[in-house]
Amino acid sequence: MKARILAASKIHESALELAKEYAEVDVKTGLSEDELAKIMGDYDAIVVRSKPKVTKAMIDAGTKLKVIGRAGVGLDNVDKEAAAAKGVKVVNAPEASTISVAEHAIALMLSVYRDIPKARDSLKQGRWDRKLFMGCELYGKTLGLIGFGRIGKEVAKRARAFGMEVIVSDPAISSEDAKEYNAKCVEINEVFKTADIISIHVPALPTTKDLVNKERLAMMKPTAIIVNTSRGHAIDEDALYEALNEKKIKGAGLDVYKKEPLEGSPLPGLDNAVCVPHLGANTDEAQIMAGKIVIEKIREILTA
Known part of the structure; x- marks a missing residue:
């Protein structure tokens, strides 16, 4: 059975196609943290950008969760301590931007x-x-x-x-x-x-x-x-x-x-x-690369 990945933010289509090579991918953007927590148990991985936050409640609800992917640099919106406590890997793409x-x-x-x-x-x-x-x-x-x-x-x-x-x-x-x-x-x-x-x-x-x-x-x-x-x-x-x-x-x-x-x-x-409103990584090239890098890092973990 293929692993399941939840894209909770808008991720570039080329990165999603890459993910579909090894997993089932659901794109569900605009959900609240409570709404995400209710469905986290269905997924092996979640991918986000700067929003939404990946909270302790979401991580605790992710009974199958193995990896959190941040398609970008900073991890301010990921509860890293909660992830570590559950043995969930956290990956990002600092090189992308x-x-x-x-x-x-x-x-x-x-x-x-x-x-x-x-x-x-x-x-x-x-x-x-x-x-x-x-x-x-x-x-x-x-x-x-x-x-x-x-x-x-x-x-x-x-x-x-x-x-x-x-x-x-x-x-x-x-x-x-x-x-x-x-x-x-x-x-x-x-x-x-x-x-x-x-x-x-x-x-x-x-x-x-x-x-x-x-x-x-x-x-x-x-x-x-x-x-x-x-x-x-x-x-x-x-x-x-x-x-x-x-x-x-x-x-x-x-x-x-x-x-x-x-x-x-x-x-x-x-x-x-x-x-200006935090535009440093706001280029097509950086967003494409961030998505692809994170998807490849998730692949390594889910297919290990």
Whole structure:
């Protein structure tokens, strides 16, 4: 008898076809956690994106459940402790969105540096205010990367192609690791003091909470900008708002926030902040790859 997989989120059709090679697949999106818990006993695996949550109640109800697949990077919506307690494997696809997020970081740098959102809005209103939008080049600027994993390295490659100097801070890497990417390894406060652009690429760990705080923002040049495409957890948003509102730094490009969806934050209302709703992995290519990677990882577990 074939294993049964529940796709509780919209997964790309090519990934579903791959799953059908070894399992029966039911696509049931838009169900509540209670509704999902009622049917979990029928499935050997469940696949989700950032929603819905895979709760303890759902896992406990999954009497046949062997694996939870997250078609994406973060596992914030999966109760990993409950899964471990039941011996249920949890797999994800952190490699799927590497290029998409790296390109997105560069896009935010350019958007802030060239005032693209404001210039577009101005033209939509029928104005031709070229002189109001004097930007900066990336060429010759120093990019400081906080975190130098898969995404940080891809950002470094693209920054070098723009003619930027790259410095990095990551306790897990050596100077030799950085040299492979024509980058220089420095202490974290040196990044804040010397970089023209700071780009954050860290996971949500206790050691990275509010890594960007009032003290470090005060170290930045008044002409510097900061970009975050990793986790909102890494930035003290109140301190960042103050620095931007008082023009202590030039600007910010933000894709992620402490609480998502973003509600009641004053950050999007600032003229010098480009805020978008967590779009880093929102490309066709990343979503196709995320689905396929997770389906293959589930295959390995269900057919072992």
